[in-house]
Amino acid sequence: MAITIYYEQDCKPAVIQDKKIAIIGYGSQGHAHALNLKDSGCDVRVGLREGSSSWEAAEEAGLKVCSMDQAAEEADLIMILTPDETQPKVYEEHIAAHLQDGDTLAFAHGFNIHYGYIKAPEGVNVIMCAPKGPGHIVRRQYTEGSGVPCLACVAQDATGDAWDIALAYAWGVGGARSGIIKATFAEETEEDLFGEQAVLCGGLVELVKAGFETLVEAGYPPELAYFECYHEMKMIVDLMYESGIHFMNYSISNTAEYGEYYAGPKVINEESRRAMKDILARIQDGSFAHEFVEDCNNGHAWLLEQREKINQHPIETTGEHIRSMFSWVKK
Ligand code: NAD
Ligand code: MG
Numbered sequence: 001m002a003i004t005i006y007y008e009q010d011c012k013p014a015v016i017q018d019k020k021i022a023i024i025g026y027g028s029q030g031h032a033h034a035l036n037l038k039d040s041g042c043d044v045r046v047g048l049r050e051g052s053s054s055w056e057a058a059e060e061a062g063l064k065v066c067s068m069d070q071a072a073e074e075a076d077l078i079m080i081l082t083p084d085e086t087q088p089k090v091y092e093e094h095i096a097a098h099l100q101d102g103d104t105l106a107f108a109h110g111f112n113i114h115y116g117y118i119k120a121p122e123g124v125n126v127i128m129c130a131p132k133g134p135g136h137i138v139r140r141q142y143t144e145g146s147g148v149p150c151l152a153c154v155a156q157d158a159t160g161d162a163w164d165i166a167l168a169y170a171w172g173v174g175g176a177r178s179g180i181i182k183a184t185f186a187e188e189t190e191e192d193l194f195g196e197q198a199v200l201c202g203g204l205v206e207l208v209k210a211g212f213e214t215l216v217e218a219g220y221p222p223e224l225a226y227f228e229c230y231h232e233m234k235m236i237v238d239l240m241y242e243s244g245i246h247f248m249n250y251s252i253s254n255t256a257e258y259g260e261y262y263a264g265p266k267v268i269n270e271e272s273r274r275a276m277k278d279i280l281a282r283i284q285d286g287s288f289a290h291e292f293v294e295d296c297n298n299g300h301a302w303l304l305e306q307r308e309k310i311n312q313h314p315i316e317t318t319g320e321h322i323r324s325m326f327s328w329v330k331k
């Protein structure tokens, strides 16, 4: 399956500059979308809860701020950037009533549309612009003249130009400067969840922890275990990110490279691959989404218990101590 990548010459800025845009929420993605779109010549208002702690910050940044209802009422494109688990309620209580035929409802992640927790009316476009990076990088790169690559998707095309709108929105956020990838809501949602669960967050943290614990249980000093299994991770990842696995392999010793081929498949083995397939299946059939939403409705009980556990883990206390003794991290 080949992907198509769109750049600045493929986008029609007027399509987004002509719209009244509401950004709902002013967190990681919200502040970046609002400020980048404003700097791209768009008419932006930020919709927040009454008494929100972000109200002042958004105003100080030079943005128009109003209630979520007013923002949704005024706008013809509404981007929902509150946490995924809050979006169905935000949509029902503050947005649905203000949607008119021809309006566009937008997201930065496909979760609620793909799993059916939000159902938009037929006359409304449903699009996505998902920057492939955290909001603070989306903003920083834009001000530096570059941009974070974005996925752009259309779930519902009511006006016939929903794709042009999605593309122009991604342009406004800065995505066209590095490239906009066309995808579907299903692809974005399922791949994003799988990546963060199996590899980036779930897989990585567990791998680092298991390596650290193996050394410490064998009697090695935790500080050295931290260096070998945690601290050096970033340098290896940087080499892979910049120039590929072959370049990382070129940079490490032959001993390390031999060890990579020898031990890697023993750690990430058939059983790990079966677990990954299982994780993917539970994402595809909606069981993961269901479980996550249940926990959210239960006050995040399971999530908070896990968070407490990792915060208490010796790898965290060791890391904090080590980072305070060395000068490589800026305060
Ligand atoms: P966030 O937690 O940083 O910010 C959410 C903001 O929403 C808060 O700052 C607040 O202004 C508001 N908010 C919080 N709870 C609310 C409620 N109950 N009602 C109304 N407003 C509320 O969220 P985020 O990480 O920017 O995520 C927003 C969307 O962007 C999600 O769909 C997420 O999946 C997606 N996304 C995030 C990232 C990322 O790196 N953070 C990357 C790509 C896509
Ligand atoms: Mg995600």
Ligand code: MG
Pocket: 228
């Ligand atoms: Mg070493």
